[in-house]
Amino acid sequence: MATPLDWYLLRNLKARQLRLLVSLDDMGNLKKVAEATHVTLPAVSKALAELEKGLDLELFTRTPQGLRPTAYGQCLIRYARTMLIELQQARDELKALSSGSGGKVNIGVYAASTSVLMPRAICLLKQRSPTTNVLITEGTTSTLLPQLWEAKLDLVVGRLPILSPSSGLEEKWLLEEQLKLVVRQGHPLSHRPQLEWTDLQDYPWVLPPMASQMREPVERALIRNGLDLEKNYIETSSVQLTRSYLHQTDAIAAMANAAAFDPSSSLSVLPLDLPAMPRGAGVLWNRNRAPSPATKLMLDCLDDAATKLRAREI
Structure with a gap:
């Protein structure tokens, strides 16, 4: 039997309320959110009250330091961030389709292990689809994997970290690293x-x-x-x-x-032997998200570039 919570989440929750949740979490203050969104303070306060009433849950605790999300708030904010990113990506993909563009793929890379593979894969991508664009973000495992999980990145390329079974991430080895x-x-x-x-x-x-x-x-x-x-x-x-x-x-x-x-x-x-790395270079993606056409094409290009590198053809 459906509950009021089911009804509100499935039928009445709006994108503006998701944005409100994320803004309140980022700023922790109703007045700052009102100023940033160019609405009145009473309107922001009313919107939060209506959301909490509709869900019948307390999402934020009021403290002298500002608003602090409750366990319910933390849960909903986490999903709100993901849904807003997904909506933005849907908008971008629809715009790309309507304009004849090949779309865009967001890739995180590790500085230590992508100076060869990544440029070759991008060259292949541009040969096959010049209108498919790429945003490269350089970082470390601790900065890039959370962005991959939150859908801010489509792929992460570099030396593969050791993942737990519950990580939600898939990997593909591309190159052994001697x-x-x-x-x-x-x-x-x-x-x-x-x-x-x-x-x-x-x-x-x-x-x-x-x-x-x-x-x-x-x-x-x-x-x-x-x-x-x-x-x-x-x-x-x-x-x-x-x-x-x-x-x-x-x-x-x-x-x-x-x-x-x-x-x-x-x-x-130099002609001296060193051991191979225990983990090779590869690509990671979020198994809970269906890849866009641009992401699928990038995966193919990474695979082909790695194949040519292994064969020493490029």
């Missing part, structure tokens, strides 16, 4: 036919940060081979910064296979 040691062309070690680990001892290093997945296997390999990591090094996850620094110094760095052999990087790979 690690390589690289230096600038013309480096004193770059043209030696044979190399021992001890030959690396007196050179500066570029190391992955402690929190990165690369740090443990790189550090383990260097320590196992008797190298002192405490002397002279910098830490960064930026491939671009690493390349620039290598070109200006005699430093040594570890890079994933695709980045190390990228022709545009002009780096030399």
